Amino acid sequence: MRLTGFELKKLFLRAPILVALAVFTVFDLARISASVDAGSWLHRDETWNRVYWELYEKYGGDIETEKINDLLDIYKPLETAVNDLTATTRLDVEGTLTGNLYSDKNLLERYFVAPMKRFSTYRGDASKTVDAAAENAVFYKNLGNAFEARKNAAIARIYSGRRITEFYYTEGYRLYLDYDFSTVLIFLLLLYALSQSFARDRECRMTELLLTSPGGGAATVIARIWAATAYIFAVSLWFSAVDFAGFDIFSNLTDAGGLPVYAAETMREASVNMTLLEYSALSALTRALGFWALGMVFLALGLAGRHALLPFALGAGVFLACTLAGARWGYSSNPLLKVLNPYCALVNRLLYGRTEFLNVLGAPILTWQAGLVLTALTGAAAGGLAVTLSGKNKLGRGSKT
């Protein structure tokens, strides 16, 4: 434990890292603010913003027939007028919400009618899926296709009882779930700190010294792995917290936090049943796990080369390769290509946001389950490699170290 503390202090609690962490946090917040401004009409138009939140007071909360009818009473005449092009294009029309009929119609359609429709039809879509899956399960069972039968039974289980009964502002989640910039920031911080961990020892001639001391050798490396794990999770979760806080401040995440995860536009096909708030936490932890696996690879690569440049370059290369492969095969219908890549844990909406199965010896395994296991295995293998390779040092050969 003391060794871990030393390693943590020596490698990670250093001025350049702390400064970079602070600066990157500011970058992250600036980027979040910019992406909210670019991605939301409410942030582009002051009138829309004011009118939206006024109407939201009225229509937010439980989805009720009264509210829907009330909304459609305002919306339908507008839609008709706009569609047959009889609406006036004047910008200061009395009795309108935003001063212009087209603008009114667009605001209502985008921010109320369309999402409400999406929410209220989801129940039907999901139950159709359940019915179809249940029917398929029987069909495939009769055909003797065991995997498809079990897969469809699993789909029926996942989608049964899905419904969205409340209406809240979900645009914040649309932007938040699609946000990747902090992933790059975390990557840079991890690569910098981890790629030099062994090189620094070598530079100050600690390597030889460590191997002659009782706490040196493998014990030090294991302590270093623990310290690195603490650092990786701290940095990764820190940026996840900053992301969440940033989007909550600049947009709004708390209102819709209690909605089910499939209420988000891109998560309709989610394979997990939980609230958006819980999903945010799960996603943050998954990203931390993905970075842990990559971090262990960076740590093991730190053993290469005479100074820290080669490990740094190799680490950057690994990340680039993972990212390109992840982007290339992220949507592929061959889920194996996705889950073998630790990138799937970093940008994990492609894992949780889709209901995909792997055929593992006839058992249907969801991609997120396989992805988590394989990512953890990658990290463990890389960590083990770091211990093995560093233990076999010039002086350590044959000895216990």
Added chain:
Amino acid sequence: MTLWRFEVRKMFKMNRGGLIAALFIIAELALLILGDTPVDAGAALFREEYLAALSEVEGPWTPEKAALLESRARDAEGLSEGFDVLYKQYLYVNEGREDRYFLDANGWAGLLADRGPDIPLAAAIILLSVPVYCGEAGGMKPLALTSCEGKRLFCRHKLLLALAAASGLSLSADLVRLVFFALKYGLPHGRFPVQSVELFGSSGKGLSLLGAEALAAGLRLLGAVELCMLTLLAAAVCGQFALSAFLATAAVLLPWIGLERQARYSLPLPSSLLAAVGFIRGSEFETDAMTGESAALFREVSTGELALIAAGAALICAMCVLMIRARYTTALSRRPGAGRRAAALCLALALGLALDGCAEKAMPTAGGTVYNSRDERLHEYNGLTVSVRDSEIVVTDASGVTSPLVRDALKGVNGELCRANFFASGRYVYYWREDSEGGGRDLASHTGRTYITSLVRADLDTFTQDVVFEEVIQYTLLGIDLPAGGALNSPGDGDFFVDENYIYILGPETCRVELSTGRPDVLRIPSNHNVAFDGRSIYYIDPEGVLSAFDTKTGETSALYSGPVSDFRLTEEGLSITTRTGTTVNLPLRAEDAGGQAGKM
């Protein structure tokens, strides 16, 4: 001169600079060879016909050329795909008659494509520059600075050498690209205006194609020098390998990923300069589908602004030089080095894990194929009948019960679209599926984006559905949308058939796509009459009215029937031919010459 030699040796031998430079050239070449798809896929696919049609109108727009193209387009019969490509180009040229010229633009469009910053170049520059000031192992720096020659020349030599290396890398990358595109597509008419290439259609800069490339190369050179200087400064100030590399990487990556497009090209950043082409492109507007408002996506960087940005970059370089020199007249720091160790195994493991499983699924040979493009889609197998009903592919079993073929329970929630057309052979039925994701990132793309088009094979014995071919339309890389540049889009509801190695898509001409690579090519097979396929040969009526067979294995074409043929149909027994005179002739195809080599009359 000796000092120079030492520095050169240090950079290229001791610090593996030579290896880095070689790897860099290989990476640039590999990216081009593996990643390049023609910007205008049609012009590349129907190249001969396109060039033939183009040769009449090459050059600037004139009323005569417009009249010629219009009149050609009006008698629509018998127009080649090549002409279609040219006509599309004409529509583009017509929008800006002064500065848009007709030319085979694929080479230039590829050369001047907006690829974003040149990542291999940035990586090579960082790797070469970091050790320049960090790499003086064993306390050489104080020693060198106290020697007579060292005091004067130590810093200067290193600086000049690093600059020369960075410029050399940048220029050699340009040369590699130039040669690649000149050889692959040709780079004709360098003096035509840059607006002739669609990417620069709205550009307000009066550049020629050659001028645009020269400007882009110059900007990249400036970016390379700036990045080199910033890296050297980081190395000189902090003296640590990891920290210098980290700062330099952050300086390239973060502004590029973090800033909106407009902001990227408003600042003298190395990443933007390395991307170069964005500075030359014109303004772009986008009409919001819902409000009808036109919003500027990107405002062109004017020549004046570009000059300011270049001056800013030069100023940054100059300041870096001054600061590096200041470091090297005073401070004393040391960088002892230690032993080396390789862990390349980890990299191999990680890459292996990430890229494993790329192997294509083998496709069993389809037996007993009888396909006629003019027939109604109907397939019988083992008591099951596959047909299209209400835009859905359905299976009817012997007892008359109809059920959908596509048994994906999730289609209600994931918005996938299955085309109502299929090709069947024995137990396998093939159909096209399009997957999209709702809720785009941009405000304008509120409709779902299609991400992937797949050819799915359903097995009538087990009803298992396997994807045998897929093509990504667009993918996202850390928040940046990249077009995947697939040459093929699914045939929509059009006709197609499949064998073990290829998909054949019937259009005005038949296009063939290799399943394993996705590479398309064109078969000279018109599909205005029936086209039949028996699993090995394609039967069709050529433009002269001769019934011909194309052997897909050998690539040979042979005539099957001497007289003019108005129609034919492939059956289990052979070909049933209707001649121009209205008589029906049966032409048996023996099993062994189903290849179509024999059977000539």
